[in-house]
Amino acid sequence: MSRTSRHIVIVGGGTAGSVLAARLSEAPGLSVTLLEAGPSDDIYDSSVLDPARAPDAWMGVAPIAITPMADPSGEIPMFQGRLLGGTSAVNGLATLRGLPEDYDAWAAAGLEGWGWNDVADTFIAAERDFDFGTSPIHGKSGPLPVRRWRRDEMSRAQLAFYDGMAETNMPTVADINDPSQLPGVGVFPVTIDTNGQRVTTSLAYLTPAVRARDNLEIRTEAEVSKLHVDGGRVTGVTLKSGDEIEADDVVVSAGAFWSPTLLMRSGIGPAGHLADHGITAHADLPVGETLSDHLGPGIRYGHDGPRGGSAGPAQVLLLGASNGRDVDYHAFPIGPAMTDGPTEFIMAVFLLRSSGQGSVRLGETADADPIVTAPPLVDDGIERLRHGFARLAAWEKSSPAKALGCAQLDPLDLQAPDAVSAALARFTVSYGHMTGTCPMGTVLDADCRVLGIDGLRVADASVMPTIPSGNTYLGCVMVAERVARKMIAELGHPA
Numbered sequence: 001m002s003r004t005s006r007h008i009v010i011v012g013g014g015t016a017g018s019v020l021a022a023r024l025s026e027a028p029g030l031s032v033t034l035l036e037a038g039p040s041d042d043i044y045d046s047s048v049l050d051p052a053r054a055p056d057a058w059m060g061v062a063p064i065a066i067t068p069m070a071d072p073s074g075e076i077p078m079f080q081g082r083l084l085g086g087t088s089a090v091n092g093l094a095t096l097r098g099l100p101e102d103y104d105a106w107a108a109a110g111l112e113g114w115g116w117n118d119v120a121d122t123f124i125a126a127e128r129d130f131d132f133g134t135s136p137i138h139g140k141s142g143p144l145p146v147r148r149w150r151r152d153e154m155s156r157a158q159l160a161f162y163d164g165m166a167e168t169n170m171p172t173v174a175d176i177n178d179p180s181q182l183p184g185v186g187v188f189p190v191t192i193d194t195n196g197q198r199v200t201t202s203l204a205y206l207t208p209a210v211r212a213r214d215n216l217e218i219r220t221e222a223e224v225s226k227l228h229v230d231g232g233r234v235t236g237v238t239l240k241s242g243d244e245i246e247a248d249d250v251v252v253s254a255g256a257f258w259s260p261t262l263l264m265r266s267g268i269g270p271a272g273h274l275a276d277h278g279i280t281a282h283a284d285l286p287v288g289e290t291l292s293d294h295l296g297p298g299i300r301y302g303h304d305g306p307r308g309g310s311a312g313p314a315q316v317l318l319l320g321a322s323n324g325r326d327v328d329y330h331a332f333p334i335g336p337a338m339t340d341g342p343t344e345f346i347m348a349v350f351l352l353r354s355s356g357q358g359s360v361r362l363g364e365t366a367d368a369d370p371i372v373t374a375p376p377l378v379d380d381g382i383e384r385l386r387h388g389f390a391r392l393a394a395w396e397k398s399s400p401a402k403a404l405g406c407a408q409l410d411p412l413d414l415q416a417p418d419a420v421s422a423a424l425a426r427f428t429v430s431y432g433h434m435t436g437t438c439p440m441g442t443v444l445d446a447d448c449r450v451l452g453i454d455g456l457r458v459a460d461a462s463v464m465p466t467i468p469s470g471n472t473y474l475g476c477v478m479v480a481e482r483v484a485r486k487m488i489a490e491l492g493h494p495a
């Protein structure tokens with residue numbers, strides 16, 4: 001690879017990192033090294049590619065490397081994918097954008113270029129929507145294939161949820177990425193190809209032609225242990241193997257847990273916390289202090305057998321609005337999965353607009369997992385989840401739910417005043433939407449540059465200043481696309 005050009009190192013070949021590597025290497029004046037801690041995507045087998053097997057990965061039984069995380073009580077499992085493609089190789093494949101007001105709030109907070117009118121085109125350009133590609137709010141020629149589950153692919157539990165919710169007078173929504181159609185019950189758009197296989201961002205963006213570029217090197221099993229910072233400028237990285245790589249610019253895309261910990265280990269973070277670990281601060285910034293996620297109770301259900309076909313873990317979704325207007329919770333059956341029997345499923349109700357924030361801090365030693373404190377569920381959130389429980393109670397009485405014999409396995413009166421707290425105490429689930437640990441505004445500027453350190457950027461879920469009201473993977477793609485575009489413009493090497 002030519003090193004006469006400006007050399008950019010990307011740390012983390014996950015959801016965002018794969019997109020960045022593909023886009024930055026489009027610029028002939030740049031040379032790009034992508035460093036991924038986990039294995040290459042040539043290890044993908046049916047446990048990755050078959051959407052129905054996604055829950056195997058969540059449960060840690062699939063033969064792929066994932067990094068289990070937990071809050072201090074160990075009760076809320078959280079993890080990220082650790083392989084080329086990152087969490088896009090283990091997630092639930094749901095392809096949602098969030099709501100326009102989420103991004104308008106970013107712009108209103110002073111982050112120029114991140115309002116809905118700025119980012120909508122990026123979402124549209126990323127997708128190749130087989131169902132709505134000709135609609136002005138969708139794209140038909142982007143790298144990510146998108147379609148919605150068909151009824152014949154759904155499990156009986158998923159169908160009973162969709163039909164039962166419709167019977168309770170919830171509007172059915174054809175396109176849940178169209179805010180004008182919400183709230184209601186609809187079918188998840190998913191990133192799968194015409195063969196029904198998962199398409200990760202490494203498959204979609206790092207195509208064989210991209211991988212063959214002279215100015216792109218992809219190294220897997222290449223975990224970065226530290227960034228080099230000299231005189232307020234990043235100059236390269238050290239790998240766990242001891243190798244050192246010089247760089248003109250570094251983009252950290254290691255995800256919401258590992259991006260903040262890499263910055264902290266490199267002297268970028270809260271000075272007091274770094275001092276406790278004997279690390280001198282190059283920049284005193286609130287790294288890791290504002291972890292957001294969508295959390296909520298999971299309720300165990302069973303139904304009469306057999307389960308019927310199920311091509312995916314989550315297929316139908318209630319986008320609920322506790323005030324009747326603004327979508328502020330999601331409810332859906334997960335599975336059959338995460339349970340013991342083939343006809344069991346988890347009904348999850350996730351709070352979307354939570355103000356609670358957790359944190360990510362360094363573990364005792366450099367090699368130890370970070371200490372993650374889950375975001376607390378605050379009181380107004382409990383009130384909104386109660387609205388979701390009322391919807392579930394109505395659904396339990398619907399004829400599709402009754403016809404299938406859907407019943408809670410540890411019965412709880414969903415209408416009881418303390419039902420939400422009781423359900424949370426039994427089983428709190430993370431939607432996997434960990435974000436905000438290196439946010440724009442306090443750690444990064446609006447171009448995702450680390451404040452006070454030249455040449456260093458972050459681009460992944462950690463940059464989101466507030467969590468979108470939807471699933472976060474597509475948001476990471478959007479962030480990566482926009483950061484790549486800004487970098488190419490700034491570094492003076494247009495594609």
Ligand SMILES: Cc1cc2nc3c(=O)[nH]c(=O)nc-3n(C[C@H](O)[C@H](O)[C@H](O)COP(=O)(O)OP(=O)(O)OC[C@H]3O[C@@H](n4cnc5c(N)ncnc54)[C@H](O)[C@@H]3O)c2cc1C
Pocket residue numbers: 011012013014015016017035036037038058078079080081082083084085086087088090091092093094095096222223224225253254255256258259262431432433434459460461462471472473474476
């Ligand atoms: C169980 C689960 C289900 C989910 N389901 C959905 C869903 O259905 N829809 C949706 O939109 N979102 C979903 N999400 C969330 C979504 O997938 C993530 O928000 C998104 O993929 C995160 O992308 P990222 O680029 O921030 O990080 P990742 O995709 O996790 O990438 C980070 C990469 O960095 C690598 N890395 C870490 N440290 C280092 C290091 N030191 N050196 C080198 N490499 C390193 C990792 O190995 C990884 O490949 C889910 C998440 C989980 C956990």
